[in-house]
Amino acid sequence: MKHDYLDKYSSLDSVLHKLDPRTKIVCLFSAVIVVISEPRGETTAFLFYYLILAALLLASRIPVSFLLKRCLIASPFILMAALMLPVSFLLGGESASGNLNIGVFVFSLSILLKAYAAIFLLVLLTSTDKFHRLLKGMRRMHLPNILTMMSALMYRYIFIINDERLKTNRARDSRSPGRFRSGCIKVYGNQTAKIFLRSWKRAQTVYQSMLSRGFKGDFPEFFRLQFKLPDMVFAVIMLVCFVVVRVFI
Amino acid sequence: MHIADGIISTEVVLAADVISIGALYAFGKKTDADDIPKMGMMAAALFVASLIHFPVAGTSVHLGLFGLAGILLGLRSFPVVFVALLFQSLIFQHGGILSIGLNALNMGAGAIAAYLLWRVSGIPEFVRAFTAGFFGIMVPALFMAVEFNLSGYGRGIFYLLYVYVIVAVIEGLLTLTIVKFFRRVESPILP
Numbered sequence: 001m002k003h004d005y006l007d008k009y010s011s012l013d014s015v016l017h018k019l020d021p022r023t024k025i026v027c028l029f030s031a032v033i034v035v036i037s038e039p040r041g042e043t044t045a046f047l048f049y050y051l052i053l054a055a056l057l058l059a060s061r062i063p064v065s066f067l068l069k070r071c072l073i074a075s076p077f078i079l080m081a082a083l084m085l086p087v088s089f090l091l092g093g094e095s096a097s098g099n100l101n102i103g104v105f106v107f108s109l110s111i112l113l114k115a116y117a118a119i120f121l122l123v124l125l126t127s128t129d130k131f132h133r134l135l136k137g138m139r140r141m142h143l144p145n146i147l148t149m150m151s152a153l154m155y156r157y158i159f160i161i162n163d164e165r166l167k168t169n170r171a172r173d174s175r176s177p178g179r180f181r182s183g184c185i186k187v188y189g190n191q192t193a194k195i196f197l198r199s200w201k202r203a204q205t206v207y208q209s210m211l212s213r214g215f216k217g218d219f220p221e222f223f224r225l226q227f228k229l230p231d232m233v234f235a236v237i238m239l240v241c242f243v244v245v246r247v248f249i
Numbered sequence: 250m251h252i253a254d255g256i257i258s259t260e261v262v263l264a265a266d267v268i269s270i271g272a273l274y275a276f277g278k279k280t281d282a283d284d285i286p287k288m289g290m291m292a293a294a295l296f297v298a299s300l301i302h303f304p305v306a307g308t309s310v311h312l313g314l315f316g317l318a319g320i321l322l323g324l325r326s327f328p329v330v331f332v333a334l335l336f337q338s339l340i341f342q343h344g345g346i347l348s349i350g351l352n353a354l355n356m357g358a359g360a361i362a363a364y365l366l367w368r369v370s371g372i373p374e375f376v377r378a379f380t381a382g383f384f385g386i387m388v389p390a391l392f393m394a395v396e397f398n399l400s401g402y403g404r405g406i407f408y409l410l411y412v413y414v415i416v417a418v419i420e421g422l423l424t425l426t427i428v429k430f431f432r433r434v435e436s437p438i439l440p
Contacts, residue, residue, distance in 0.1 A: 029347075032345070036254050036347060037259060070341075071342075073341060073342060074251075074253060074341075074342045077250070077252070084402045084405050084406055085403060087405040088405030090405075115253040115255045115256055115345070117255070118345050119345075122338065122339065122346055123342065125339070131340075144273070147335070149285050150329070153285065153286050153293075154332060154333070160293075161294055161297040164297075185422045188426075189422070189423045189429075190426060192312065192423065193430035193431060196294055196427070197431070197435055197438070199294055200287075203286060203289075207286040
């Protein structure tokens with residue numbers, strides 16, 4: 001089955017796609033730090049941050065609709081957090097003391113701007129490179145082996161387990177077409193348990209096959225990562241832009 | 250429950266990141282190489298389980314399975330939760346990348362609490378399974394409420410805990426069903 005939500009735009013040909021994954025990891029993480037370090041209530045600087053992000057999006061050739069979909073997925077929790085402060089003032093009685101003023105709403109707006117800017121940067125990072133290249137970049141940056149190995153195996157197993165999920169969904173729906181299943185906890189519990197057991201056994205078989213083919217705890221590397229001049233230029237320009245906005249605006 | 254970047258105050262995020270890295274080191278250092286595939290599978294299962302939506306009162310909630318991770322993996326569930334969250338953050342933007350330690354601390358604490366409850370002897374298995382699933386959700390919800398409170402959001406978040414009680418009861422019942430299924434079909438999988 002096809003799971004194109006992973007690595008969907010990682011094969012495009014753009015300036016960002018050609019960069020070394022380590023460059024992107026360092027630059028985009030640094031940019032997230034700069035953005036979230038903005039003081040609470042700050043909104044003006046975000047106009048400039050979003051201009052930089054728009055330029056990066058243009059350079060990456062990733063469709064705006066894809067970015068918006070990603071933002072939409074993450075929206076419920078962000079919106080809940082942004083609304084939390086005014087709601088707290090109303091429910092907690094602080095409004096009676098006159099604290100519910102325009103500043104509360106500006107605070108909420110700055111939370112929204114920060115959170116979406118961070119998501120924007122994450123989408124740029126993960127959509128402009130293949131996941132296994134990002135993992136390799138992280139390994140080269142000395143991320144603990146347990147994390148990178150587990151991530152690499154997880155990335156492989158996800159497709160297997162998601163196929164199992166879709167198969168069991170189909171089986172469940174074909175046995176009770178159109179029925180409202182609210183309250184059928186047993187059905188969902190058994191389905192989840194079945195997915196787990198099948199995947200568990202499948203994962204063990206896959207691992208045994210890997211061992212029999214000489215797997216020794218690390219995946220073979222079929223490509224080399226190289227930090228070149230364009231990486232240096234990109235890193236300097238991007239970081240200078242973000243730091244200038246943070247310091248002077 | 251996945252906290253995005255920029256929502257919680259930087260001080261709280263940094264403190265949680267430091268605690269999470271320490272926990273990751275403490276719980277991950279004794280991991281045997283042969284256990285890593287099992288943990289990778291569990292991380293993938295946690296990720297896929299979050300795609301199963303359960304209809305409740307006209308809306309839907311998704312499974313967390315932190316309780317089940319705690320039951321099956323014990324203390325190793327913390328690195329598993331960490332990796333599952335890292336992946337969710339990178340691929341689906343569920344939770345921020347700098348808040349990864351914060352989210353891992355919340356949800357990992359749920360898994361560890363479930364593990365500790367599962368180990369309590371003298372209590373029937375079905376009660377342990379339910380409470381493991383229940384507290385696998387309630388502990389993260391409580392941690393999250395405290396973090397919001399420390400970040401100056403007021404007391405509003407504590408009202409949300411009532412909603413999480415409903416989700417936790419559902420998760421508890423699901424964990425109970427799953428444990429019963431395992432006991433019936435593949436008993437050795439349960440510690």
